[in-house]
Amino acid sequence: MKIGIIGTGAIGGTIAKKMVASGHNVKVNNSKQGEKLNARALELGASPATIENVVKDVDVIILSVPTVAIPTLPKDLFAKVPENVIVVDTSNYYPFRDADIDEIKNGKVESVWVSEQLGRPVIKAFNNLLAETLENGGKKTATENRIAMAVAGDDEEAKKVITGLINDAGFDAVDSGNLSESWRHQPGTPAYCTELNAEELKQALSDGIKEKAPSLRDKAIAALSSLPSYPSHPDIVKYNRRLFQKNSNT
Numbered sequence: 001m002k003i004g005i006i007g008t009g010a011i012g013g014t015i016a017k018k019m020v021a022s023g024h025n026v027k028v029n030n031s032k033q034g035e036k037l038n039a040r041a042l043e044l045g046a047s048p049a050t051i052e053n054v055v056k057d058v059d060v061i062i063l064s065v066p067t068v069a070i071p072t073l074p075k076d077l078f079a080k081v082p083e084n085v086i087v088v089d090t091s092n093y094y095p096f097r098d099a100d101i102d103e104i105k106n107g108k109v110e111s112v113w114v115s116e117q118l119g120r121p122v123i124k125a126f127n128n129l130l131a132e133t134l135e136n137g138g139k140k141t142a143t144e145n146r147i148a149m150a151v152a153g154d155d156e157e158a159k160k161v162i163t164g165l166i167n168d169a170g171f172d173a174v175d176s177g178n179l180s181e182s183w184r185h186q187p188g189t190p191a192y193c194t195e196l197n198a199e200e201l202k203q204a205l206s207d208g209i210k211e212k213a214p215s216l217r218d219k220a221i222a223a224l225s226s227l228p229s230y231p232s233h234p235d236i237v238k239y240n241r242r243l244f245q246k247n248s249n250t
């Protein structure tokens with residue numbers, strides 16, 4: 001499959017490496033040009049591309065930039081991208097990082113907002129696992145207790161394709177419904193960065209409470225950043241699980 005990835009940070013870069021390792025043809029773009037972009041692409045085993053070219057002649061475009069960067073993308077970026085090209089949004093909104101986005105703060109589902117900014121449908125995926133989980137937590141298909149990732153969107157066929165890429169990355173995929181339901185795996189929900197298997201994730205997706213998610217998101221960030229040193233990955237996952245007593249593996 002031909003994949004264009006915008007953003008080569010913790011998530012976009014890891015997805016790029018995993019997709020290359022699975023035999024996909026990957027090109028990448030980030031906020032840099034020239035040698036710096038070339039070096040990052042080389043490191044990932046992908047090809048460097050300008051922002052205009054990263055969306056050309058691909059089957060899937062993965063957008064993996066901070067939410068606040070989305071409106072800064074060229075306005076006509078998707079104008080010539082055929083409708084059957086799938087656009088994936090990995091973003092999570094954090095007010096401390098992304099500044100105020102009033103519509104999201106007032107309850108608009110994050111990826112619905114992203115879709116409106118881009119002027120085309122998106123699939124939300126690769127957002128509910130920490131970068132370290134994505135990098136190191138993958139397992140072969142059908143391994144017991146394989147970690148699962150949520151995938152939301154309004155196009156069933158597109159979700160099937162992305163489910164395949166999630167499997168290539170080493171994770172089970174759980175369909176979380178239409179894009180309007182994707183709040184169920186936004187920050188502050190039991191499905192978010194809790195490393196659950198597929199059955200547990202289905203339950204967590206149904207247990208989430210939309211109105212409580214922003215305050216739990218902010219509580220988690222405040223608690224983790226008030227620790228004397230940056231918590232280990234297992235401690236972050238443990239903390240996230242404990243925010244929601246119904247999760248099993250606590």
Ligand SMILES: NC(=O)c1ccc[n+]([C@@H]2O[C@H](COP(=O)([O-])OP(=O)(O)OC[C@H]3O[C@@H](n4cnc5c(N)ncnc54)[C@H](OP(=O)(O)O)[C@@H]3O)[C@@H](O)[C@H]2O)c1
Pocket residue numbers: 006007008009010011012013029030031032064065066067069072073090091092093126127128129130131132
């Ligand atoms: N980190 C996690 O554990 C995690 C987990 C799930 C989802 N997410 C979400 O996924 C998204 C990416 O997260 P991340 O952790 O990978 O962020 P990151 O490490 O900060 O990387 C962000 C990437 O976006 C690129 N970028 C920023 N503005 C751009 C623009 N206008 N055009 C092109 N590229 C641009 C940056 O370019 P440069 O490299 O040139 O700076 C960088 O490569 C965020 O919305 C985040 O909330 C993160």
